[in-house]
Amino acid sequence: MNLSEFFAMGGYGFYVWGSYGVTALCLIVEVALLMRRKRTLLQRLGRMSRVTSTEVKNEIQT
Amino acid sequence: MTSLTAAFRCIVARDITLALRRRADVLTTLFFFVIVVSLFPLGVGPEMATLRIMAPGVVWVAALLASMLALERMFYGDYRDGTLEQMLLTPQPLPVLVLGKVFAHWLVSGLPLVLIAPLLGVQYDLPPEGLLILALSLLVGTPVLSLIGAIGAALTLGVRGGGVLVSLLVLPLYIPVLIFGAGAVDASMSGLGAQAHLSLLGAFLLGALILAPWAAAAALRISME
Amino acid sequence: MAKKINWFKYSSPQTFYPLAGKMIPWFAVAALLFTLPGLYFSFFVAPPDYQQGEAYRIMFIHVPAAWMSMFIYMVMAGYAGMGLVLNSRLSSMMASALAPTGAMFTFLALWTGSLWGKPMWGAWWVWDARLTSELILLFLYIGFMSLYAAIDEPRRAARASAVLALVGVVNIPIIYFSVKWWNTLHQGSSITASKGPTMAASMFIAMMLMAMAFWMYTIAVALMRVRCEILERERHAEWVAEAMRGAK
Numbered sequence: 001m002n003l004s005e006f007f008a009m010g011g012y013g014f015y016v017w018g019s020y021g022v023t024a025l026c027l028i029v030e031v032a033l034l035m036r037r038k039r040t041l042l043q044r045l046g047r048m049s050r051v052t053s054t055e056v057k058n059e060i061q062t
Numbered sequence: 063m064t065s066l067t068a069a070f071r072c073i074v075a076r077d078i079t080l081a082l083r084r085r086a087d088v089l090t091t092l093f094f095f096v097i098v099v100s101l102f103p104l105g106v107g108p109e110m111a112t113l114r115i116m117a118p119g120v121v122w123v124a125a126l127l128a129s130m131l132a133l134e135r136m137f138y139g140d141y142r143d144g145t146l147e148q149m150l151l152t153p154q155p156l157p158v159l160v161l162g163k164v165f166a167h168w169l170v171s172g173l174p175l176v177l178i179a180p181l182l183g184v185q186y187d188l189p190p191e192g193l194l195i196l197a198l199s200l201l202v203g204t205p206v207l208s209l210i211g212a213i214g215a216a217l218t219l220g221v222r223g224g225g226v227l228v229s230l231l232v233l234p235l236y237i238p239v240l241i242f243g244a245g246a247v248d249a250s251m252s253g254l255g256a257q258a259h260l261s262l263l264g265a266f267l268l269g270a271l272i273l274a275p276w277a278a279a280a281a282l283r284i285s286m287e
Numbered sequence: 288m289a290k291k292i293n294w295f296k297y298s299s300p301q302t303f304y305p306l307a308g309k310m311i312p313w314f315a316v317a318a319l320l321f322t323l324p325g326l327y328f329s330f331f332v333a334p335p336d337y338q339q340g341e342a343y344r345i346m347f348i349h350v351p352a353a354w355m356s357m358f359i360y361m362v363m364a365g366y367a368g369m370g371l372v373l374n375s376r377l378s379s380m381m382a383s384a385l386a387p388t389g390a391m392f393t394f395l396a397l398w399t400g401s402l403w404g405k406p407m408w409g410a411w412w413v414w415d416a417r418l419t420s421e422l423i424l425l426f427l428y429i430g431f432m433s434l435y436a437a438i439d440e441p442r443r444a445a446r447a448s449a450v451l452a453l454v455g456v457v458n459i460p461i462i463y464f465s466v467k468w469w470n471t472l473h474q475g476s477s478i479t480a481s482k483g484p485t486m487a488a489s490m491f492i493a494m495m496l497m498a499m500a501f502w503m504y505t506i507a508v509a510l511m512r513v514r515c516e517i518l519e520r521e522r523h524a525e526w527v528a529e530a531m532r533g534a535k
Contacts (some may be wrong), residue, residue, distance in 0.1 A: 010340040012406055016344050019345045023398075213451075
């Protein structure tokens with residue numbers, strides 16, 4: 001079986017690859033979105049913790 | 063036991079009195095139902111043969127939408143003026159009170175739909191037997207809608223965008239009632255007899271009577287915390 | 288007694304957060320390890336169907352996706368119920384972490400079903416009992432997620448959506464049964480679902496491998512999402528602040 005025959009899927013290429021492609025896309029996008037959500041969350045929390053710790057420091061100094 | 067029935071009767075009487083003081087609200091639901099049903103022939107054309115086939119589905123979908131629109135009123139008034147909070151504190155079990163409120167709500171928003179439905183069926187040229195089964199299926203089915211709707215109304219109490227949200231929650235759960243309600247009329251018109259459909263609707267009603275007040279009471283407690 | 292303490296230890300978000308972090312790579316790797324042979328079996332080992340040709344290969348993701356959509360709803364409702372009864376925060380967070388993935392698999396089951404249906408039935412959408420129930424399941428997921436999102440207070444959101452999930456679970460069999468009844472009554476207008484080809488062993492293996500891959504993927508993704516959820520809800524807690532300071 002050569003490659004173009006494999007991709008043609010006996011004339012059903014559009015349907016088969018449409019299914020598998022969209023499935024793969026959905027799974028990858030979900031993981032990517034979650035990774036981004038985590039990253040921004042950690043950044044925000046990190047900023048928050050730095051802000052509060054400098055506030056505490058200022059309070060101690062003054 | 064007597065205190066339970068007394069509490070139930072008291073709630074029903076109170077809610078009906080309140081509803082009758084605001085008759086416009088009751089009429090709005092009814093007119094909504096009438097208008098939606100009357101719009102369909104304008105959309106699909108006046109051929110009687112088509113209309114007769116569509117009639118059960120159209121009337122039932124309109125009944126679903128109308129009873130859903132009325133849901134917001136079920137608990138909201140009591141929620142806003144603090145009566146609901148008092149109800150949660152009474153010694154009577156909350157599911158019984160909820161059942162009373164649902165029954166009163168059905169009397170003012172569901173029963174009128176049942177009574178006017180045969181008139182709308184005439185618009186669609188339904189045979190007399192079809193009209194009877196239509197009214198019967200609505201009589202058994204609309205209380206189920208009110209009972210399931212009570213859960214949705216209790217869950218969305220005081221939530222922003224509650225009116226649209228409740229439709230998302232409740233309409234998928236209405237589907238079995240729609241299928242068997244409209245199916246009953248279809249079956250009777252095609253000569254199969256509507257008994258099986260009507261008894262299944264009755265079974266839904268029993269199940270909803272047993273389960274829905276508890277779920278709605280739990281939802282009310284969550285919303286009032 | 289010792290066992291009980293252990294159980295409660297891992298059911299607190301604070302201890303679960305690092306544990307979940309350690310588990311995610313394992314499940315991700317497992318998902319990959321099932322996907323590769325799963326794809327190999329579905330494209331190279333399983334023979335073409337004598338009736339449907341190559342198009343039936345969509346089945347290897349369609350059926351597992353449909354299974355997942357239903358399993359996830361059950362598991363989600365189980366967690367939601369646990370959160371409601373035991374009042375444990377972690378369970379309700381798990382429930383809300385599963386919902387988007389479940390909705391995604393429902394969508395994928397519909398999408399692949401439609402793409403499979405077009406060459407087989409000649410229409411993108413057929414009001415077949417299974418497709419219709421899957422569509423209604425998608426509505427139930429959407430209802431759950433929108434109720435959860437509409438309530439600002441996390442505790443009330445979790446408990447309210449838990450009640451909805453439980454009501455949904457009671458209703459799903461009724462909905463499925465009535466849609467099936469409806470479908471058989473209106474047989475004239477629709478074509479019955481093709482039963483699927485009689486399964487050769489290699490087809491069965493391919494489907495099972497893909498189902499396992501989806502399971503592992505779901506667990507990994509749900510753990511990722513529950514970690515985000517924990518951080519968001521507990522951002523004012525001492526341990527989060529401490530962990531942040533430790534990280535910097």
